[in-house]
Amino acid sequence: MTGSNGSTAVSDQPALPKPEGLEGVVAASTALSHVFGEEGKLVYRGYDIHELAGKASFEEVAYLLWMGHLPNRAELSELMQKLGQQRQLPDDVVAVIRDIPTSAHPMDALRTGVSALGASDANVFDDTPDLNEAISLTAKFPGILATFFRLRQGLEPVRPKPEHNTAQSYLYQLFGKEPEEKHWRPLEVYLTLLADHGMNASTFTARVIASTGSDLSSAITGAVGALKGPLHGGAPSKVLDMLEAIGAAENVDAWLTEALDRGDRLMGFGHRVYKAEDPRAEILRGMAREASTPEFFELSRRTEERALEMLHERKPGRRLYTNVEFYSAAVLSAVGLPGDMFTPTFATSRVVGWTAHVLEQVANNRLIRPQSEFVGEVDKKFVDIACR
Numbered sequence: 001m002t003g004s005n006g007s008t009a010v011s012d013q014p015a016l017p018k019p020e021g022l023e024g025v026v027a028a029s030t031a032l033s034h035v036f037g038e039e040g041k042l043v044y045r046g047y048d049i050h051e052l053a054g055k056a057s058f059e060e061v062a063y064l065l066w067m068g069h070l071p072n073r074a075e076l077s078e079l080m081q082k083l084g085q086q087r088q089l090p091d092d093v094v095a096v097i098r099d100i101p102t103s104a105h106p107m108d109a110l111r112t113g114v115s116a117l118g119a120s121d122a123n124v125f126d127d128t129p130d131l132n133e134a135i136s137l138t139a140k141f142p143g144i145l146a147t148f149f150r151l152r153q154g155l156e157p158v159r160p161k162p163e164h165n166t167a168q169s170y171l172y173q174l175f176g177k178e179p180e181e182k183h184w185r186p187l188e189v190y191l192t193l194l195a196d197h198g199m200n201a202s203t204f205t206a207r208v209i210a211s212t213g214s215d216l217s218s219a220i221t222g223a224v225g226a227l228k229g230p231l232h233g234g235a236p237s238k239v240l241d242m243l244e245a246i247g248a249a250e251n252v253d254a255w256l257t258e259a260l261d262r263g264d265r266l267m268g269f270g271h272r273v274y275k276a277e278d279p280r281a282e283i284l285r286g287m288a289r290e291a292s293t294p295e296f297f298e299l300s301r302r303t304e305e306r307a308l309e310m311l312h313e314r315k316p317g318r319r320l321y322t323n324v325e326f327y328s329a330a331v332l333s334a335v336g337l338p339g340d341m342f343t344p345t346f347a348t349s350r351v352v353g354w355t356a357h358v359l360e361q362v363a364n365n366r367l368i369r370p371q372s373e374f375v376g377e378v379d380k381k382f383v384d385i386a387c388r
């Protein structure tokens with residue numbers, strides 16, 4: 001093809017199929033987790049998520065993902081001890097978080113905090129990611145978030161207690177008081193459910209960065225950025241916004257109809273891989289029934305029912321179901337978290353999957369470097385500015 005100034009558009013590549021958004025492309029081998037999209041099944045290291053939810057602690061799941069098997073008592077106790085010892089943030093990282101404007105989104109604070117850990121004098125990371133770094137980073141996510149959360153309210157950070165588990169430590173550092181079991185238990189189940197999920201966008205991001213030989217903080221900083229988007233992890237606060245805007249069961253139909261007529265996407269529905277209900281949504285629905293107020297649960301349930309009916313009517317054949325984000329909103333609200341802390345809480349769990357994937361990537365690394373189909377022009381001639 002010849003352009004107006006004599007340039008040509010060329011391709012030296014064979015005509016390969018180009019799945020939009022890499023849909024269906026296998027980008028890596030992993031033994032960590034798999035989403036069986038047709039069946040609506042999620043497996044971590046051989047265990048169906050229903051086997052683990054409510055039975056395994058978050059730390060047991062972390063150990064499972066990192067090490068490949070469930071820990072015995074001694075192994076779990078050693079991991080808990082290491083996490084407890086690693087929770088306190090280095091002073092220079094706290095100083096960086098103090099400089100973040102209080103108007104920033106907590107995901108921006110998290111991304112900055114993880115990046116600051118990579119540059120810290122405490123030398124948290126070296127060039128080769130390893131398990132101790134994965135533990136250190138996982139231990140510090142609650143502290144980064146809680147430090148920002150408190151500073152933006154004019155409160156000083158709280159020193160973590162080494163004896164707390166991850167869910168307890170997060171709530172303790174956020175609110176500065178001993179967390180109640182009715183709050184930390186559901187949070188813990190939530191954390192176990194979100195720890196890994198196949199080759200999702202943020203995990204892929206982490207693996208791409210790790211494949212270049214970069215360090216763990218860089219890989220996880222990138223993953224945090226990818227998770228922030230509403231098409232990935234940024235949806236649950238928007239679910240809360242939607243439910244608050246709907247307000248009452250009698251408004252559901254009108255609100256959803258207007259949103260769909262505008263062409264909006266309904267947050268908390270649809271998934272790239274699941275073509276059946278997300279199994280995590282089913283577990284979270286049960287938890288939301290227990291943890292949230294009857295009014296809020298009823299509003300959520302009614303909205304879900306009508307949204308599914310309308311989506312099935314308007315998008316026949318698309319197989320749109322409830323995803324993990326929909327009931328995350330109810331569960332995380334019931335735990336006491338404000339909407340803008342939902343995605344960061346997701347990250348507090350997913351850091352385990354990200355770091356496990358980075359370790360898996362570097363153990364058998366090959367640079368991830370795909371091709372693009374070139375649709376531009378070549379051989380253009382420079383024209384002096386006076387003549388343009």
Ligand code: ACO
Nearest residue numbers: 230231232233235265266267268269270271272318323325
């Ligand atoms: N509301 C309305 N329509 C939808 C929705 C939705 N939530 N999800 C998909 N669709 C429609 C699309 O408009 C499209 O219709 P069309 O073909 O007539 O144009 C069709 O279904 C297919 O959608 P795609 O965008 O091609 O599907 P994709 O696999 O890229 O989308 C995604 C997956 C991004 C999650 C999408 O379902 C969505 O935007 N959902 C809402 C946001 C959300 O809940 N995000 C959290 C995802 S879970 C997670 O990442 C942890």
